[in-house]
Amino acid sequence: MVKPRCNLPDLVNGTLIKRGVKLVRNPFNRSYFTYVGSKWEKFNLTWALRSGSPPEANLPISFALKTWADSSVFRFSKASLFEAADVKISFYSGIHYDNIPFEEDDLAHSFYPPRGELHFNADVTWVVDFRGSHCDTADIETIAFHELGV
Ligand SMILES: [Zn+2]
Numbered sequence: 001m002v003k004p005r006c007n008l009p010d011l012v013n014g015t016l017i018k019r020g021v022k023l024v025r026n027p028f029n030r031s032y033f034t035y036v037g038s039k040w041e042k043f044n045l046t047w048a049l050r051s052g053s054p055p056e057a058n059l060p061i062s063f064a065l066k067t068w069a070d071s072s073v074f075r076f077s078k079a080s081l082f083e084a085a086d087v088k089i090s091f092y093s094g095i096h097y098d099n100i101p102f103e104e105d106d107l108a109h110s111f112y113p114p115r116g117e118l119h120f121n122a123d124v125t126w127v128v129d130f131r132g133s134h135c136d137t138a139d140i141e142t143i144a145f146h147e148l149g150v
Helices: 056-070 140-147
Strands: 015-019 022-027 032-035 046-050 075-078 087-092 106-111 117-121
Touching: 046 056, 056 075, 056 087, 056 106, 106 140, 117 140
Parallel strands: 046 075, 046 087, 087 117
Antiparallel strands: 015 022, 022 032, 106 117
16 A cells, blocks of 8 residues: 555654654564554553444454454453444544545544544545455545554
């Protein structure tokens, strides 16, 4: 995938700096994380999809989180209440409350801990299995994996 998925770059050759954000390789578990001076203070995190979001997004998001759990110290479980979740996942169109409006080509953006929010652009044609998708669609699991990087 050549097209950027948000304002953060994908990792290239171990370390990459863009807009002051440095992607760092963890020497202990060989995972990567972004160093921004904020981190989760716990390893067991809860997540939830905002009410009104496409319900079919649950499964690919859980797959993305499982991939991260398998290669990090973090564990993820579904929160029963959206507002109580550590990671709050929503779908928004255009201008929404965070002053970072989605434009046509934006897929998603996220906020570092402790805010822990992931916003998908609701105007994008999302698919849950990229293998059968067209070039004008985006795969939820792939984008969730990128945005939820721990
Ligand atoms: Zn947003």
